[in-house]
Amino acid sequence: MSDNPFPVDKAGLLEAYRMMKTIREFEERLHIDFAKGDIPGFVHLYAGEEAVATGIMMHLNDRDRIASTHRGHGHCISKGVDVHGMMAEIYGKETGSCLGRGGSMHIADLSKGMMGANGILGAGAPLICGAGLAAKFRGDGGVGITFFGDGAANQGMVLESMNLAAVWNLPVIFVCENNGYAEATSRDYGTAVKSYVDRGAGFGIPGVHADGTDFFAVYEVVGELIKRAREGGGPALLECEVIRFFGHFEGDAQTYKAKGENEYNRANRDCLKIFRAKVTEAGVISDAELDAIDGEVAELIEDSVASAKAAPLPSPKDLMSNVYVSY
């Protein structure tokens, strides 16, 4: 379409918006329902960081693999994991993506290339090296993307994995979603050198930065990294500065944040608002079209909650099922 100034066609832009909006709506809804006491366990919300997951996942297909974090809902949704299955999983139901055995922190769908949210910070990095190695042996052009935060960037396994990926020249991209807080501890306290991009230099892999509130910045940068990795150009490190709208986990009063920080970010650095402004100002998509998606997404999430609540709980007789493939 000649009037579209963006590197994504209109259908793609609508898809990206739907992805981001689905993540946002999913997380906002969990925030409310968790506070009501409807949801067991720990929940870590991705709201505010949607442009990163979406900007990356728009480049991937099912043969590409991702290894996610404890804050994994956004990665799951954008990688194509079924929203109904996810919601049911978070409610601990038998119809969940993982039959209610994993919960929020362990949603996976290997058929979609989603190797799991992960309760262990930084644990995705070695795993994705394995995914990259498998892709390399198969020669299928697949890439692996691992996510970690500014907290997990200090885990030895992340750094070891960067070295291994460089040594084996694996088609792997390390994505640091830097939201400024390792749980509650500011990166200003917990990291000696606060530039995570700098870690790449120590391993001879390029480190690049992208504004994680801008879908288009992430999309374009990642496109180059993925192309390079697919062609055998090796691993790379991407640091995206992002905003975590909520606390570390639900129930976190966030008193460590500055006064007005959340309000300012919601008003000025909301990746959904930024995306909407760009595409509507360019005249490519109308507000009405986006509003229609908002409505559909709201319905989807409402329906996912209703069906999760109505779904059966796992049967006690299945407590021991699936510990092993065969035993």
Place this chain on the structure above:
Amino acid sequence: MTPSVGIIANPFSARDIRRVVADASGVQIAERANAVLRVLAGLYACGVRHAVMMPDRAGLMHHVLRGIARAGNQGLQRYPEVAPLDMPLFGTVEDTRTAAALMRAGGAGAIVALGGDGTHRAVISACAATPIAAISTGTNNAFAEQNEPTVVGLAVGLAVTGQLPAALAFRANKRLDAVIGGQTHIALVDIALVSDRHVGAKALWKPETFRELYVAFADPTLIGMSAIAGLIEPLSRRDAFGLQVIFAGEGRAARARLRAPIAPGLIAPIGVADWRRIAPGEAIVPRLEAGSLAFDGEREIAFSRKDKVSITLREGAFRSVDIAACMRAAATQGLLREDTPNEDAGDGPLLMAASASS
């Protein structure tokens, strides 16, 4: 009290996609902090006792303060006192502009700015008549001349403490203004018009998108967009005109084909359809109707047919510290030299004696 010097070090320069599409260098935060400490040591040696620094969210200033504290623990007095500016931080270029404006308002004698052309442009957009000393820690470093930070510190120190006259220490520079939608945006070296109608990753690395180029000066020893102009018609920072270049393509035949270093490690074939000198004050309306404007190598503003764009070269637009001139004067005037009185000087000139006896 000696005048204060402002320090702005951008933690985010040299981080873009050109580390992947080419082999651009990444300057690590710890290295940037070391460069600031070297500037501070130079300033202190010339009598500057107070500096203000832009805080940042990537820990650069934190490293600088840690370096100063460590020297303090060892009992060394090597740096001026450094005060962080009290300002909100957003982790964007707005931080740099805010810091430069506060430094100007606070009466800083000069601002030492470490970054790429984008950083220096942001400082100049907000510092008015306060002179800038630019140190390159970016990807495209066409504006900043290559100088060791220690020497920049010495030169700035001599200039702001009045040991050198302003007329010698500071020089006037050209710049380019682009007016779009009634707003003026500046470039220190070049404005490129490219066909990409979105900003995205900002960097320029796809020659097929290049349409027009305007340069304030064109140095063939540099890289980036200005290097293209530099390979056609070199222009110095002092020449009283600039250059307009129209790229080949879209039906325009190439008058010249160049191999130009458009980014570090990236030498691209470039077809040039035409070029001409432009005079200061001449408002030029570009031919490209929709695309984006890239200032000093970075896409900043997308524009469409509805937008009115004009580009003008300005003379004497801002002041910078002339490091080379300062250091030459320091040598000729003996500013960093102390001669021993004759009676204490031993047996006389060793080298002269040696050469006389040979």
Place this chain on the structure above:
Amino acid sequence: MARKLSYKMAVNEALDLEMTRDPTVILMGEDIVGGAGSPGEDDAWGGVLGVTKGLFAKHGARVMDTPLSESAYIGAAIGAAACGMRPVAELMFIDFIGCCFDEIFNQAAKFRYMFGGKAETPVVIRAMIGAGYRAAAQHSQMLTPIVTHIPGLKVVCPSNAYDVKGLLIQSIRDNDPVIFCEHKNLYAHEVDVPLESYAIPFGEAAIPREGRDATIVTYGLMVHRSLEAAEKLAREGVDVEVIDLRTLSPMDWDTVIESVEKTGRLIAVDEAHPRCSIASDITAFVAQHAFRALKSAPQMVTAPHSPVPFSPTLEDIYIPSAETIAGAVKKTIIQKMVAA
């Protein structure tokens, strides 16, 4: 057709056969090629004790040296397994597992369950275990109880070359993560091993010696010490049955219980430390499930609750001996049961 083959070469042969059969089998580990990228021979070491020697020459890039970086490469092996490969990763000494606990315990062991049965992680982690090599506290441990404790892991610990070959082939074909423990003091031990490929199913203990009077349940190097003790006792008229567990997870409880029901006496022999060990596990299980069959209190023979010492005189007394085992057997026989 069979011929004498060492424990060490049985590992090599099993790896070779499976790599030849299945292109998704890859090997990785520290120095398993042993010279990659160096100016001399690429295949200089073939593993720190030469176990994988020759496999690089035959299978090339599918045999990979790794950086000394257990977290990264064990994690990569697990990740590759979850993506359709069958990696065999060598953790040179099981003592190094501390550097990759997370990858093994929190990742590999849990994927299947945590992801609702939708993941398979067919990875084998080979590691040397055991004392007696004068390798001191950080290169001599068993740690078999630690890995056996974790649901989701299978743990194999063969005592002879025949079992090594069959169990390693089974480990590679198995779709769960397997910790394959090789006792370094058995590498030179030889038995008859068939040339052809064969797999030994998990969870089936062997009974290298049948007997009526007492049951020794053990695994690994201790199988040999126990057999030695049994020979000695046979000369004194005591007929001891020796069970070689072969796999610790799954565990062949049936064979253990059947034997104790026959003999009425249990001696659990384990080279690991006594607390929460394989020996204590077996003793507890038998006490719970075959209490009425017991004629005397079960005995445990284990290494002491101390790190493995370096000095040879100390290390020699640290490792349970045939004499100690025989003494424990006698204790079960002369003991009088307290009236039930």
